[in-house]
Amino acid sequence: MKYSTWSQDAALAVLATLREEKGAVLMALQALQKEFGYVHKEDVALVANFFNNSRADVHGVLTFYHDLLTEPPGDNHISVCVAEACQAVGSRQLEKDIKAKFGKEVHDGYCFGNCALGPSAMVNGAIIGRASVEKIAKARI
Amino acid sequence: MKIYVPGDSAAISVGADDVAAAIASKVGDSTIIRNGSRGALWLEPMVEVETDKGRVAYGPVNIEDIDSLIAADFMHGGTHKLSLGESEKIEWLASQDRVTFKRVGIIDPLSLADYEAYGGLVGLRRAISMSSEAIVDEVKESGVRGRGGAGFPAGIKWKTVADAVSDQKYICCNADEGDSGTFADRMLIEGDPYTLIEGMTIAAIAVGATEGIVYLRSEYPYAIKTLQRAIDIAHAFGWLGSSVLGSKYAFELKIRVGAGSYVCGEETAMLESIEGKRGVVRAKPPLPALEGLFGKPTVINNVLTLSTIPAVMADGAAAYKARGVGRSLGTQVFQLAGNIKRGGIVEMPFGISIEEVVNGYGGGTLSGAPLRAVQIGGPLGAYFGTDKFETSLDYESMLAAGGMLGHGGIVVFDDSVDLAQQARFAMAFCALESCGKCTPCRIGSTRGVETIDLIIQGVKVDENKKLLLDLCEVMTDGSLCAMGGLTPMPVKSAMINFPEDFTGEVSRR
Numbered sequence: 001m002k003y004s005t006w007s008q009d010a011a012l013a014v015l016a017t018l019r020e021e022k023g024a025v026l027m028a029l030q031a032l033q034k035e036f037g038y039v040h041k042e043d044v045a046l047v048a049n050f051f052n053n054s055r056a057d058v059h060g061v062l063t064f065y066h067d068l069l070t071e072p073p074g075d076n077h078i079s080v081c082v083a084e085a086c087q088a089v090g091s092r093q094l095e096k097d098i099k100a101k102f103g104k105e106v107h108d109g110y111c112f113g114n115c116a117l118g119p120s121a122m123v124n125g126a127i128i129g130r131a132s133v134e135k136i137a138k139a140r141i
Numbered sequence: 142m143k144i145y146v147p148g149d150s151a152a153i154s155v156g157a158d159d160v161a162a163a164i165a166s167k168v169g170d171s172t173i174i175r176n177g178s179r180g181a182l183w184l185e186p187m188v189e190v191e192t193d194k195g196r197v198a199y200g201p202v203n204i205e206d207i208d209s210l211i212a213a214d215f216m217h218g219g220t221h222k223l224s225l226g227e228s229e230k231i232e233w234l235a236s237q238d239r240v241t242f243k244r245v246g247i248i249d250p251l252s253l254a255d256y257e258a259y260g261g262l263v264g265l266r267r268a269i270s271m272s273s274e275a276i277v278d279e280v281k282e283s284g285v286r287g288r289g290g291a292g293f294p295a296g297i298k299w300k301t302v303a304d305a306v307s308d309q310k311y312i313c314c315n316a317d318e319g320d321s322g323t324f325a326d327r328m329l330i331e332g333d334p335y336t337l338i339e340g341m342t343i344a345a346i347a348v349g350a351t352e353g354i355v356y357l358r359s360e361y362p363y364a365i366k367t368l369q370r371a372i373d374i375a376h377a378f379g380w381l382g383s384s385v386l387g388s389k390y391a392f393e394l395k396i397r398v399g400a401g402s403y404v405c406g407e408e409t410a411m412l413e414s415i416e417g418k419r420g421v422v423r424a425k426p427p428l429p430a431l432e433g434l435f436g437k438p439t440v441i442n443n444v445l446t447l448s449t450i451p452a453v454m455a456d457g458a459a460a461y462k463a464r465g466v467g468r469s470l471g472t473q474v475f476q477l478a479g480n481i482k483r484g485g486i487v488e489m490p491f492g493i494s495i496e497e498v499v500n501g502y503g504g505g506t507l508s509g510a511p512l513r514a515v516q517i518g519g520p521l522g523a524y525f526g527t528d529k530f531e532t533s534l535d536y537e538s539m540l541a542a543g544g545m546l547g548h549g550g551i552v553v554f555d556d557s558v559d560l561a562q563q564a565r566f567a568m569a570f571c572a573l574e575s576c577g578k579c580t581p582c583r584i585g586s587t588r589g590v591e592t593i594d595l596i597i598q599g600v601k602v603d604e605n606k607k608l609l610l611d612l613c614e615v616m617t618d619g620s621l622c623a624m625g626g627l628t629p630m631p632v633k634s635a636m637i638n639f640p641e642d643f644t645g646e647v648s649r650r
Binding site: 066068128 | 183323359402415418419421435481507553566
């Protein structure tokens with residue numbers, strides 16, 4: 001996936017689009033991640049200043065949500081669902097196999113709402129049903 | 142000529158986009174409509190063609206089948222090995238009682254003309270002509286209960302918000318459908334988003350709210366896209382905005398996207414998250430109905446609850462409550478998932494048995510191995526064996542059987558399942574997703590994992606089982622919300638209904 005290169009000005013430009021939003025801290029972090037692929041370490045102070053919050057509050061939000069990343073992501077983002085409905089059709093083994101093959105690209109997912117056609121995975125935002133190592137490998141860029 | 146290829150993400154997950162593209166490249170100027178899925182997910186991608194005798198279905202269609210379908214003249218309903226006959230006569234679908242899902246899979250999700258042609262906006266137009274009190278009374282009278290899992294009567298919640306005095310009120314739709322085995326919210330939003338918007342607009346008029354927010358999980362990117370487009374179209378049409386369909390009412394609707402936290406499906410954690418904070422559960426009281434989003438009176442309902450309201454308002458409370466049993470009135474959208482042969486959406490009146498849904502509609506396991514367990518109501522619901530299959534699927538009967546109906550998800554397992562591992566997962570999931578506010582949930586879940594590990598390893602099995610039950614009791618009684626309070630349900634039900642998996646011996650087989 002393609003992301004912009006982080007700079008303070010670029011980050012502030014993202015925040016400026018959310019100036020009118022109420023309770024915007026989480027939205028701001030999500031927007032920054034969408035633009036740059038992750039939340040840069042200097043973003044915490046920027047967001048705090050911009051929305052008149054404490055840095056502790058922003059740090060708290062950043063560390064609460066599984067989606068938010070603090071390191072630049074790799075080329076691929078693979079999530080394998082490891083929740084019950086997918087467990088019932090072999091996701092535990094699939095997760096092991098995928099992790100062995102693609103390592104750091106793989107994140108645990110908890111349900112993509114595709115529970116009748118599991119095991120399910122999401123590769124770079126595209127959903128895969130009846131997932132296998134081959135199908136996931138094919139969907140990577 | 143119209144060809145329907147579902148754009149539902151479950152259908153896409155098994156190749157519907159490729160099938161749509163392949164058909165488009167070969168059949169020229171026909172119109173391909175990306176409808177929602179009718180819910181027979183094992184038949185996806187299910188392609189339908191409009192013919193003289195109505196819509197004719199084929200499925201599951203793979204791209205390799207396109208050439209032979211064209212050779213069989215499927216464009217005119219020709220016979221092919223994938224023929225399913227007339228869509229309306231497919232027994233699995235025709236035998237259901239679709240109320241909330243009546244348009245899903247049939248219409249073009251974003252076509253307002255389709256929506257109105259199939260009964261959309263009738264409920265809202267009627268609501269606009271009524272007093273707020275009369276709308277609330279109608280919803281109360283219908284007996285509609287919260288579909289998120291708790292089953293609280295929607296009308297009573299609305300009445301509380303309607304009676305509250307405030308300069309600002311909110312309608313929040315909880316679309317944080319994080320429970321494994323549930324996908325009805327997603328399918329409704331992807332297949333018939335205007336129904337949700339209509340339900341929220343009616344709620345707003347009933348309680349005097351002018352702003353609505355749909356808290357939609359990030360794991361549902363397709364639903365986010367569809368709903369945003371639907372909101373934009375409804376705006377342009379003059380449905381949303383400063384004058385709802387030309388009336389004196391104003392209503393604005395926005396989406397807030399979640400960030401991968403399960404506990405944010407708990408209503409007060411959801412409010413915190415919408416406010417941009419950590420998704421930490423709030424103590425109740427104050428009720429969100431009185432002090433909810435940004436401290437203002439707020440209606441919080443699940444997607445299915447709100448999406449059922451248009452039907453209630455269009456057809457009247459009496460028609461709705463004629464369905465169901467006891468205090469569980471109307472229909473429930475069951476979701477058949479996991480190791481299931483014919484998975485998908487089964488909407489039927491409350492009171493249908495587990496057997497009828499799982500073996501009747503579901504046809505048993507996908508693997509063909511004997512069915513050993515079902516988990517009903519999401520990760521916090523109970524594990525049952527087949528001895529409980531005559532239980533009626535309604536709120537009260539499920540409670541009496543030691544489980545809960547929850548959001549209506551049913552996850553099926555074959556005989557390879559190890560219930561001790563499932564119990565361990567319940568605790569581990571709670572440890573991962575706990576918001577951390579209260580100790581029984583935050584610490585108890587980790588101690589739970591450790592204790593189950595000892596049982597699995599055969600260390601002081603009886604003592605540790607006793608300890609685990611004690612821990613479950615503390616979590617049930619001492620947690621603030623359902624996360625910690627109900628995690629013991631899968632654990633205890635697994636221990637009670639499948640004691641042979643908790644003996645500490647290496648393996649049953």
